[in-house]
């Protein structure tokens with residue numbers, strides 16, 4: 001396989017692994033499908049779709065990075081280490097902050113359309 005297509009293949013494998021292995025990634029993927037279906041049924045403007053796509057892409061990409069950090073920490077040490085704890089907690093914190101922003105923006109976009 002050409003190296004260019006090989007890198008796509010590895011990226012696809014990474015996404016597939018994360019969806020299969022990580023409970024949170026499964027949740028985010030199902031939530032993303034729910035938001036897309038909800039958006040189609042509700043009817044969103046072009047700008048609203050752009051925002052939703054950015055949020056979904058950002059959320060999934062962040063979850064992939066969080067998993068990559070978890071794996072790297074586990075590779076470095078299986079022992080309890082305060083820095084390992086900080087690294088994992090910081091990565092989880094980043095995911096949590098973005099998830100809260102997504103929920104708030106989602107409510108700002110969707111709720112007025114349902115009232």
Ligand SMILES: Nc1ncnc2c1ncn2[C@@H]1O[C@H](COP(=O)(O)OP(=O)(O)OP(=O)(O)O)[C@@H](O)[C@H]1O
Pocket residue numbers: 022023024066070077078079080081082084085086088089092
């Ligand atoms: N080697 C370690 N040393 C110290 N604390 C750790 C270590 N590994 C994990 N922890 C602590 O346990 C928590 C959960 O770690 P774990 O690797 O189980 O992540 P997880 O539960 O799979 O995360 P996620 O919720 O993203 O799936 C971490 O956030 C961290 O606080």
